[in-house]
Amino acid sequence: xxxxxQTPRHLVMGMTNKKSLKCEQHLGHNAMYWYKQxxxxxxxxxxxxxxxxxxxxNSVPSRFSPECPNxxxxxxxxxxxxxxxxxxxxxxxxxxxxxxGRGETQYFGPGTRLLVL
Amino acid sequence: xxxVTQLDSQVPVFEEAPVELRCNYSSSVxxxxxxxxxxxxxxxxxxxxxxxxxxxxKGINGFEAEFNKSQTSxxxxxxxxxxxxxxxxxxxxxxxxSRLTFGEGTQLTVNP
Numbered sequence: 001x002x003x004x005x006q007t008p009r010h011l012v013m014g015m016t017n018k019k020s021l022k023c024e025q026h027l028g029h030n031a032m033y034w035y036k037q038x039x040x041x042x043x044x045x046x047x048x049x050x051x052x053x054x055x056x057x058n059s060v061p062s063r064f065s066p067e068c069p070n071x072x073x074x075x076x077x078x079x080x081x082x083x084x085x086x087x088x089x090x091x092x093x094x095x096x097x098x099x100x101g102r103g104e105t106q107y108f109g110p111g112t113r114l115l116v117l
Numbered sequence: 118x119x120x121v122t123q124l125d126s127q128v129p130v131f132e133e134a135p136v137e138l139r140c141n142y143s144s145s146v147x148x149x150x151x152x153x154x155x156x157x158x159x160x161x162x163x164x165x166x167x168x169x170x171x172x173x174x175k176g177i178n179g180f181e182a183e184f185n186k187s188q189t190s191x192x193x194x195x196x197x198x199x200x201x202x203x204x205x206x207x208x209x210x211x212x213x214x215s216r217l218t219f220g221e222g223t224q225l226t227v228n229p
Contacts, residue, residue, distance in 0.1 A: 106217065
């Protein structure tokens with residue numbers, strides 16, 4: 001496998017369920033990101049990890065819990081979500097956590113389409 | 118803080134026609150500018166980026182963009198589009214030491 005992979009690609013869950021999204025990057029990068037993409041809205045950066053350490057949490061509700069056991073894997077644990085949390089969740093990676101600020105490229109996975117009922 | 122505005126949310130064009138997707142940014146310091154594309158059911162991938170030097174940047178799939186500092190713009194162009202160019206296009210901006218800020222996206226639909 002190359003690039004950034006995400007599983008599952010689609011997920012339907014009830015508001016009382018607990019589920020996890022998984023992201024894996026095969027690019028040797030040090031930084032990983034979770035974004036939320038909702039219709040008609042700009043991409044929302046949720047979390048940033050650099051060398052497994054969280055460097056940014058953009059006021060994300062606690063029902064979203066990230067985990068980064070190593071530089072290649074990133075998880076997003078979900079519990080007691082709301083219908084408004086339905087969206088496409090994108091994982092990305094880059095060589096450095098300030099990738100954009102040095103002109104580096106972020107590499108995105110295909111996303112997990114989440115529907116909360 | 119920097120910001121980016123994509124002036125058109127939807128752009129419908131016919132196949133083989135030229136297209137321009139508009140992007141304006143605001144920043145008080147030097148910027149890096151990016152265009153990403155998202156094909157249906159896929160993540161974003163980089164089309165091209167401007168870091169410095171020549172203001173005309175060529176990217177993949179025949180796209181190019183021109184950095185215009187005086188107009189704070191970074192419009193994306195292609196002289197002749199294909200059906201396969203149908204996708205959402207995102208402009209993004211960053212400044213040294215900061216993260217990427219994305220625009221709201223422009224849906225390009227190429228019709229036969």
